[in-house]
Amino acid sequence: MTSSPLSPAARPWFQDAVVYQIYPRSFQDSDGDGVGDLRGVILRLDYLARLGVDVIWLSPIFASPNDDNGYDISDYRAVMTEFGTMADFDELLAEAHKHGLKIMLDLVVNHSSDEHAWFVEARENPQSDKRDYYIWKPPVAGDMPTHWQAFFGGPVWQLDEASGEYYLHLFSVKQPDLNWENPKLRGEVYDLMRFWCNKGIDGFRMDVINLISKDQQYPEGEPIPGTALTSGYPHFMNGPRVHEFLQEMNREVLSRYDLMTVGETPGASVDDAVRYSDPSRHELNMVFQFEHVGLGSGERGKWTNAPWTLPELKAILSRWQTGLHNRGWNSLYWDNHDQPRAVSRFGNDGEFRVQSAKMLATVLHFMQGTPYIYQGEEFGMTNVAFERIGQYNDLETLHAAEELHELHNWSQERVMAAVHAMSRDNARTPVQWDASPNAGFTTGKPWLEVNPNYPQINAEAAEADPDSVWHHYRRTIALRKSLDVVREGSYELLDAEHPSVFAYIRDDGKTRLLVIGHFSSDTERYHLPADFVGGEVLSSNYPATEPAETLMLQPYQGLVIRAR
Numbered sequence: 084m085t086s087s088p089l090s091p092a093a094r095p096w097f098q099d100a101v102v103y104q105i106y107p108r109s110f111q112d113s114d115g116d117g118v119g120d121l122r123g124v125i126l127r128l129d130y131l132a133r134l135g136v137d138v139i140w141l142s143p144i145f146a147s148p149n150d151d152n153g154y155d156i157s158d159y160r161a162v163m164t165e166f167g168t169m170a171d172f173d174e175l176l177a178e179a180h181k182h183g184l185k186i187m188l189d190l191v192v193n194h195s196s197d198e199h200a201w202f203v204e205a206r207e208n209p210q211s212d213k214r215d216y217y218i219w220k221p222p223v224a225g226d227m228p229t230h231w232q233a234f235f236g237g238p239v240w241q242l243d244e245a246s247g248e249y250y251l252h253l254f255s256v257k258q259p260d261l262n263w264e265n266p267k268l269r270g271e272v273y274d275l276m277r278f279w280c281n282k283g284i285d286g287f288r289m290d291v292i293n294l295i296s297k298d299q300q301y302p303e304g305e306p307i308p309g310t311a312l313t314s315g316y317p318h319f320m321n322g323p324r325v326h327e328f329l330q331e332m333n334r335e336v337l338s339r340y341d342l343m344t345v346g347e348t349p350g351a352s353v354d355d356a357v358r359y360s361d362p363s364r365h366e367l368n369m370v371f372q373f374e375h376v377g378l379g380s381g382e383r384g385k386w387t388n389a390p391w392t393l394p395e396l397k398a399i400l401s402r403w404q405t406g407l408h409n410r411g412w413n414s415l416y417w418d419n420h421d422q423p424r425a426v427s428r429f430g431n432d433g434e435f436r437v438q439s440a441k442m443l444a445t446v447l448h449f450m451q452g453t454p455y456i457y458q459g460e461e462f463g464m465t466n467v468a469f470e471r472i473g474q475y476n477d478l479e480t481l482h483a484a485e486e487l488h489e490l491h492n493w494s495q496e497r498v499m500a501a502v503h504a505m506s507r508d509n510a511r512t513p514v515q516w517d518a519s520p521n522a523g524f525t526t527g528k529p530w531l532e533v534n535p536n537y538p539q540i541n542a543e544a545a546e547a548d549p550d551s552v553w554h555h556y557r558r559t560i561a562l563r564k565s566l567d568v569v570r571e572g573s574y575e576l577l578d579a580e581h582p583s584v585f586a587y588i589r590d591d592g593k594t595r596l597l598v599i600g601h602f603s604s605d606t607e608r609y610h611l612p613a614d615f616v617g618g619e620v621l622s623s624n625y626p627a628t629e630p631a632e633t634l635m636l637q638p639y640q641g642l643v644i645r646a647r
């Protein structure tokens with residue numbers, strides 16, 4: 084790949100795009116059933132256009148029994164009944180395009196639902212050609228083929244009594260893995276992708292796409308302490324044929340349309356990401372890496388929620404910045420539907436909620452890559468702390484709460500503290516649109532309770548306040564687009580070991596930017612590099628800061644300074 088900047092015409096549009104993720108179930112309900120829907124998204128297109136984003140990524144909208152809220156698909160060519168009809172989708176796509184917004188769909192093809200017609204037939208009739216669309220294994224010495232642990236707890240193998248064979252499910256029992264070794268199955272996937280491409284969609288986010296190729300030996304994994312299970316990660320993450328499959332998908336589908344693609348790739352290293360996103364390899368545009376959101380993981384995975392330090396966070400993000408520069412392309416995110424709210428996790432959602440949410444936006448959006456904003460992040464939505472586990476919905480949370488208590492003897496208090504910090508439902512409480520009942524999300528009973536802080540924290544109030552997190556996001560989006568250096572420039576981390584200041588320089592030979600994020604509720608003296616003294620402040624979350632030799636950084640201050 085060339086290191087010289089491409090002319091604007093030759094530049095792929097994904098490099099200039101800002102993506103906004105919608106989790107449709109929690110976004111906007113239009114018909115009072117308590118579940119967000121496609122017509123609800125149409126109602127909010129003006130809002131998204133005002134914010135200035137370019138692309139909407141819709142979490143799965145397809146027919147699903149909702150074991151995992153749409154990440155278990157029973158018909159890839161139908162819209163989930165609760166979300167509306169195909170006519171609603173067509174209208175949404177047309178209306179989005181009129182608003183200058185592109186639509187990216189969520190492609191979930193590592194697994195389907197066990198209620199998909201393919202799996203129903205495969206299970207009922209082992210002789211059918213659908214049997215081999217999934218992964219079946221006979222018992223080994225009367226036991227399951229391996230003891231790999233599923234992402235949502237328990238083993239990955241489920242015994243099918245009728246045939247005496249096990250099927251593989253890396254996620255829930257209701258999410259059987261598809262067998263990518265079977266060329267006919269791959270052909271089915273490419274067909275369903277074409278179905279949506281022919282409607283005119285603009286891209287795919289690909290769910291756990293780096294798990295589709297399994298080590299065909301199915302070796303046993305490393306034991307997981309305190310359980311009878313093992314970790315199978317090395318045997319299915321970035322597996323032996325994954326690049327071959329993606330190149331085939333690219334030839335068959337992606338290269339034939341004007342699409343943006345991002346692969347979700349837990350466990351991918353920088354080098355893996357280069358292999359996925361180097362344009363000359365014809366696979367994907369970019370991937371979601373997991374290292375920074377994995378901070379604090381421990382013996383019980385994310386639930387361990389151990390303390391992390393700023394130098395660790397800086398080291399990770401900086402390694403991705405320099406590692407992909409001129410070799411691939413980064414995606415930039417703090418938040419999504421699987422993660423706790425960024426302002427609660429990386430910022431301060433109490434006294435400094437507004438300042439820290441703005442600072443986090445600044446630190447992320449001036450890096451090289453395509454930024455992703457998760458619904459509600461743009462006005463600083465926070466984690467929720469429901470009192471009872473029964474108020475939670477997410478299957479991962481519910482499985483974990485049970486396992487941590489019953490298998491690992493965690494007290495209920497400890498379990499609830501972990502749930503409050505890490506549950507995926509932190510991201511899934513309904514979007515807080517205004518101060519009316521249920522935050523304007525629904526006129527009915529919301530499927531998941533609204534965060535009780537909605538009278539203070541909501542989109543309407545944020546849009547009305549020029550000093551809000553929302554306006555900071557709007558200005559940040561516009562500012563980064565006006566600066567070529569954000570897209571093209573090199574990245575240099577300053578003061579790697581500084582415990583509370585995240586500072587880096589972007590430089591494209593014409594413009595030098597200094598980006599500073601202060602991760603602390605104290606003040607801090609910080610010395611500016613000489614060429615930024617007297618420079619121009621392009622963005623700040625505090626009033627008038629003069630770039631003097633020594634800056635007195637305010638709590639959670641975020642700044643962008645252009646060199647003289």
Ligand code: ISL
Pocket residue numbers: 151154155191234254290291347349385420421479507
């Ligand atoms: O959510 C996680 C950690 O809390 C991850 O383990 C997550 O399951 C993993 O990143 C894969 O996520 C994707 O696939 C899952 C689905 O539940 C997630 O919502 C999706 O983003 C299975 O389809």
